[in-house]
Amino acid sequence: MAVTDPRDLHIVVIGAGMGGLGTALAFAKKGFKNIDVYERASNLGFVGAGIQMPPNVIRVLDRLGCWEEIEREATDVKDTSIRQGSTNTELAHVQMPDMREKYGYPHCTGHRASLAGGLENGCKKEKVIKFHFSTELIKVDSYEPRPKITLQPRDGEAYQIECDVLLASDGIKSVTRTQMLGTLGVSSQEEDTGQAAYRIMLKREDMENDPELKALIDCDTVIRWIGEKRHIIAYPVSNHTIYNLSTAQPDSNFAATTNATYTTKGSKSAMLKVYETFCPLVQRMLNLVPDGEVCEWKLRVHKALPTWTHGCVSLLGDACHPTLPHLSQGAAMAIEDGAVLAECISRIPNTQPATIAKALKVFELLRRDHTSMLVDMASYSGRVLHLGEGKAKEERDKEFANHAKNGSVPDKWASPDVQKMIYSYDCVKEAQTKFDELFKSLETPAVAA
Ligand SMILES: Cc1cc2nc3c(=O)[nH]c(=O)nc-3n(C[C@H](O)[C@H](O)[C@H](O)COP(=O)(O)OP(=O)(O)OC[C@H]3O[C@@H](n4cnc5c(N)ncnc54)[C@H](O)[C@@H]3O)c2cc1C
Numbered sequence: 001m002a003v004t005d006p007r008d009l010h011i012v013v014i015g016a017g018m019g020g021l022g023t024a025l026a027f028a029k030k031g032f033k034n035i036d037v038y039e040r041a042s043n044l045g046f047v048g049a050g051i052q053m054p055p056n057v058i059r060v061l062d063r064l065g066c067w068e069e070i071e072r073e074a075t076d077v078k079d080t081s082i083r084q085g086s087t088n089t090e091l092a093h094v095q096m097p098d099m100r101e102k103y104g105y106p107h108c109t110g111h112r113a114s115l116a117g118g119l120e121n122g123c124k125k126e127k128v129i130k131f132h133f134s135t136e137l138i139k140v141d142s143y144e145p146r147p148k149i150t151l152q153p154r155d156g157e158a159y160q161i162e163c164d165v166l167l168a169s170d171g172i173k174s175v176t177r178t179q180m181l182g183t184l185g186v187s188s189q190e191e192d193t194g195q196a197a198y199r200i201m202l203k204r205e206d207m208e209n210d211p212e213l214k215a216l217i218d219c220d221t222v223i224r225w226i227g228e229k230r231h232i233i234a235y236p237v238s239n240h241t242i243y244n245l246s247t248a249q250p251d252s253n254f255a256a257t258t259n260a261t262y263t264t265k266g267s268k269s270a271m272l273k274v275y276e277t278f279c280p281l282v283q284r285m286l287n288l289v290p291d292g293e294v295c296e297w298k299l300r301v302h303k304a305l306p307t308w309t310h311g312c313v314s315l316l317g318d319a320c321h322p323t324l325p326h327l328s329q330g331a332a333m334a335i336e337d338g339a340v341l342a343e344c345i346s347r348i349p350n351t352q353p354a355t356i357a358k359a360l361k362v363f364e365l366l367r368r369d370h371t372s373m374l375v376d377m378a379s380y381s382g383r384v385l386h387l388g389e390g391k392a393k394e395e396r397d398k399e400f401a402n403h404a405k406n407g408s409v410p411d412k413w414a415s416p417d418v419q420k421m422i423y424s425y426d427c428v429k430e431a432q433t434k435f436d437e438l439f440k441s442l443e444t445p446a447v448a449a
Contacts, residue, residue, distance in 0.1 A: 006032075006348050009164040009356075012149070013037045014137045014176060016044055018331040019169035019317030021119035023338030025064050028126035030346040035129045036163070038151055040136040044116055049199040050237040050244030051112045052077075052222070055103035055423040057332035060339045061118070062105065063428065070118035074108035075236050078220040080414045082400060085227035088279040091400040094414045103423040109222065109235040111242065115331070137170065140179045144311030144447045145353035165356055166313040167341060169334065172300050174319035180310050188302065193324060195299040195382070196251035198271055202243040206288045212281055217243045224411060225282055228388035230274065232282060245285065246325065248382065249274045251298055266294035299324055301379070304372060309360040311447060312353050316341060321371040326385065327378040327413050329422065333371050336427040340366055343431040347439075354447040361445070362438045366431055374422065381412040 003009060011027050013020045016039035024037050053061075053074065061067040077099075082092045099107045123129045134154035141148040147166035152158045168176035181188040207213035216223070222235040230249040237244045268291050275286055301322045308320040317334030344359045344366070387393040396410045409415035 003164070003351050006346055006351055008033060009345070009351060010162075011035045011165050011167065011345075012147070012161070012163040014149075014166070014168045015039060015170040015317075015319075016041075016120075016131065016133075017169060017171055017317065017334070018116065018119070019171075019319075019334030019338055020167075021116065021123055022060070022064070022335035023167055023169055023316065023341060024129045025066070025119060025122045025126065026060075026339045026342035027345070028123070028128050029064055030342045032342070032346075033128045035126075036132060036161075037123075037129060038132045038135045038137060040134070042134045042154070044120055048201055049112050049246065050109055050201070050235060050242070051115055051331060052235070052328035053108045053110055053115060054328060054332055054419075055099055055105035055107055056425050056427070057335050058105040058108065059103075059426060060335055060428065063339070064119075064122055066118040066122035069121060070110060070115055071108070073114045073238055074110040075240065076220055077107045077109060077222055077235065080222045080224070082224045082226065082409070082411050082414060085225035085231065085275075085278040085282065088225070088281050091226075091397060092403045092409055092411070092414070094403065094409060094416065096419075099423070102420075107419075107423070109237050109244070111237045111244075114238065119335075137168075137175055140166070140176055140183075140313065142311075143180070143183070143313045144357065147311065147313050164312060164351070164353075165345060165360075167338075168313065168315045168319050169317045169338070170319050172302075172318045172322045174315060176313065177305070177315055177319050180307075180313060180315070181305065184307065184310060186306050188305065191301050191303050193299045193301055193379075194251055195248050195324065197249070197297045197299055197325070198245070198247045198266060198294060199297065200245040200247075200286075200289055200294075201237075202245070202285060202288050204241045204243070207243060207285075210284065213243075213284060216285075222414075224385070224414075225278060226385045226411075227277060229386045231385050232275070232278070234285075243285070247275075248299065248324075248326070248386075265292075266296040268292075268294050270294075271296075301375070308364045308368070309357070311445075312356045312360070314341065314360040314363060321367075321375055323371075323375040324378040324382050326381040327374055327418075327422075329374050329378065333367075333374065337363075337367060337371075339428050340431045343428055344435060347435050352447075354444050357445045357447050358439060358442050361442055362435055363431075365438050365442075366427075366434060370425065370427075377412050377418065381410075384410045384412075 139150040234245040316337035403409045
């Protein structure tokens, strides 16, 4: 029997990354009763790495009821320091003591497992969400009127399912994106960033015998050491028991490979060579990384997609707007997408496929400009941070020095004007106030019967 209440629609989410978990939880909180999440991995094993959680995403996590748990292990960032990597000289120091007063929420850092764990526990409390691990989407067989997909369990026969709304949070390597754009006859082009990243987690016990390193893990500061074509960003996580470093450097190991490879076991000596011009403080930290535990990630992005949706299928998160990490907004945007999708689908006036397709277009309209702006800004920030000697760098360093007067910092992540724009943005409120108008303004798409 056809459903009439949107909350009875069968929602299928592909991928249980930050975006997928956030989406499933957001739909459950809106009262949807039938949500299936399919994940290729056998469990939610998250990369051992830190993550920044800015106020705009904490606002969403709080509404989803899972922030309290995540906050217990999070570090409240009080300030940020941008330093010349070679000398450790401070270029700018930006105080951030008043995030809660300004934006209603703090700016925090945490362990990825802590953010994912909070979202997962939130999902587990919702009986309407069913997880299917070790199950991979291999084909989107149709996009409308009801999406049909083929799933491949790791130890079993492939099978087909149908649903009312298919939400693909299958990440940067999204199979759904490739297939959707292929069906529409447009190509899905990857853009080479030329950059790769090491992700490093140092233990407190390895740092606390060195007073300078102990001071780093004890503080509430995010520090960025910058140099030509490379930088390191670092902050404490897990109640100051771990010091997280994330780097960006020229990609030399992945350049020859295209789509297939995203991570590689790196060599410690190669990593030390990449940062050999950085100051002794940085060298001491990199030297603490155990041999054989260096892992390098290719940083990948895509050219802007011509569409995020087709019929009753929508992409979200890294599947449609992957970003360089220099603004620390990738996971935040994926989680926001889920909250906006739930808001849009809960507001549809009827459950016909054409109405669902139109609501997904509203989601894209609500999110496209904002996410594109942040993706562009992250890449701009990377270019500015990675300048080599010359006029442009001199200008940049003057701007760093004058930041207190100007209210703007060349490292856009730390810039109060940019923070204001991103952190005060309430994606759910915007969806609530703009949905009806945008929905009315769109033509109802022709959806196959
Ligand atoms: C070095 C680095 C630092 C970063 N720092 C930050 C930060 O501080 N703050 C921030 O907000 N963001 C940060 N990001 C970005 C952030 O990690 C990503 O933007 C975010 O994880 C994207 O979430 P997602 O759910 O869209 O995709 P993913 O997290 O990639 O999840 C995709 C999921 O889908 C599953 N999957 C894929 N294909 C299939 C399939 N066919 N069938 C079933 N399942 C499938 C995968 O196994 C995975 O679980 C950083 C990124 C990098 C590389």
